[in-house]
Amino acid sequence: MTEIRALIVDDSSVMRKIVERMLRQAGLESLLVHEASSGVEGLEVLAVKPVDLILSDINMPLMDGLEFLRQIRARNLAPGVPVVMITTESSEEHVKQAIQAGARGYIRKPFTAEQVKERVLPLLSAT
Numbered sequence: 549m550t551e552i553r554a555l556i557v558d559d560s561s562v563m564r565k566i567v568e569r570m571l572r573q574a575g576l577e578s579l580l581v582h583e584a585s586s587g588v589e590g591l592e593v594l595a596v597k598p599v600d601l602i603l604s605d606i607n608m609p610l611m612d613g614l615e616f617l618r619q620i621r622a623r624n625l626a627p628g629v630p631v632v633m634i635t636t637e638s639s640e641e642h643v644k645q646a647i648q649a650g651a652r653g654y655i656r657k658p659f660t661a662e663q664v665k666e667r668v669l670p671l672l673s674a675t
Contacts, residue, residue: 551578552672553597557590557604557616558634563657567603567634573661574669587616594625601672602626606635606642614642617649630671634659 554571556564564583571579582597584590588611590604602620606613613633620626630652635642643654653667 551580552576552601553580553582553599554601554603555582555584555590555593555597555599557584557587557602557608557613559585559605559608561585563605563634570659570661570664571603571668574665576669587611587613587619590616591619591623591625594620599626599629601668602629602631603634603668604631606633606646614645614649617646617651621650630668632668632671 554576556567558564558567561583568579568581582593582599584593586608587604590602604613604616611619617631617633620631631650633643633646633651633654634657635654636657646654652671655663655667
């Protein structure tokens with residue numbers, strides 16, 4: 549598999565590392581990871597770095613994941629790049645809003661490498 553460039557957006561540096569580790573365990577050994585600690589920072593990364601996959605937390609300060617997703621679409625950043633939302637929310641409403649805003653999927657914390665494999669990897673082969 550060719551190198552996959554992923555952007556992981558989460559206000560927790562520990563969670564960003566966990567997401568990266570889960571992606572690698574799910575089979576993406578050839579992975580280049582860009583990190584952002586907020587939606588604002590994520591938009592700055594997308595303005596200068598091409599990516600193949602975006603994983604974003606929903607609950608973050610400065611700009612939450614839903615607004616980040618809306619801004620990606622409004623600014624036409626990363627067109628066609630699958631966005632997967634990561635959430636602790638049990639509320640289906642947040643998930644519905646994310647899908648309506650253009651997310652291609654979601655995973656709930658805590659998650660396993662197997663869940664990442666099932667929900668994220670198919671999105672890469674579909675692009």
